[in-house]
Amino acid sequence: MHHFFVEPSCVRENKVYIEGGDVRHMKNVLRMKAGEDVTISDSAGNTYLCCLEKFETDQAVLDILKKQENDTELPAKLYLFQGLPKGDKMEMIVQKAVELGAYQIIPVQTKRSVVKLDEKKSRRKEERWNLIAKGAAEQSGRGRIPEVREVLSWEEALACAKELDMLVIPYELAEGMEKTKEIFSRIQPEQSVGIFIGPEGGFEKWEIEQAEEAGASVITLGRRILRTETAGLAVLSILMYHLEG
Incomplete structure (x- = not known):
């Protein structure tokens, strides 16, 4: 069944009104x-089972059949601070992190990040990632769309x-590994x-030290060195299992 998101203002009088690109899609x-049946979620945390009534010139009109309880969100809020990777890796990271339950994704410019984005490029990337x-x-x-934040510096990320x-x-x-399991x-x-x-080159030692000073616990993910596009997803997978188990 197809699933769409709308603003709460689009839900009124037992109907949902969808506009914009989703209608064309x-x-x-x-x-x-x-x-046809479809599920709709709004940014207020509500999910509805709906039936498509009709298409009008610039909108779709759906009848609400029933309000559903959304149980797809993790009980904890997981924030992924991702060192900027090369190429299009961030697109895959965003996609999979959302699937695994991340609450918010924050791209971070670290010392070893090869990619350097100016304000214009950063804005375009942010729109694409969202x-x-x-x-x-x-x-x-x-039940909600996780936000991909603007690119932060290392100092800004630690403050956040x-x-x-x-x-x-x-x-x-x-x-x-026992210490990691305990954490x-x-x-x-x-x-x-x-x-x-x-990022690809990992963290500088002073970045690890600054993270520890900010209250971070240093952990291991095993004996193998994981790629940047794998490491975050591994942690999210472990926490998804832990929190939902």
């Missing part, structure tokens, strides 16, 4: 017809992360958790 790509997050949220049945309940930072030189076990529902992932 419903008409021209999905070729939806009147009578479109990917929206598509991934629709595909995976999320200090507001969270827990911080973890995988480091290839870290040892002690993961302390993460509880309702908490906010920051996950710091380095």
Whole structure:
């Protein structure tokens, strides 16, 4: 069943009104017809089972059949602080992080980040990443669309992360899987958790030290060195299993 997101103002009088690009997608790509069922989520946390009533000139009109309880969000808020990778890797990271339950994704310019984005390029990338997050949220049945923030400097990212309940930072030189397991076990529902992932070249030692000073726990992800596009997804997978188990 197809899934779309709307603003709360689009839900009124037992109907949902969809406008913009989603209407064209419903008409021209999905070729939806009147009578088809669809689920709708709004940014207020509500999900509805709906039936497509009709297409009008610039909108789709849906009848609300029933309000549903959305149980697809993780009980904790996971913030992925991702060191900027090369090429299009960030697109895949955003897509998969949304599928795995990330609450927010924050691109970070670290010392070893090869990619350097000016303000114009950063804005275009941010728009693209948020479109990917929206598509991934629709595909995976999320109750909300995770935001992909603007690119932050390392200092800005640490300042932002200090507001969270827990911080973890995988480091290839870290040892002690038992300690890592114990740190993961302390993460509880309702908490906010920051996950710091380095770019292709990893973190500088002073970045690890600054993260520790900000309250981050250094963890290991095993004996193998994971690529930047793998490490964050590994942590999200572990926490998804832990929190939903």
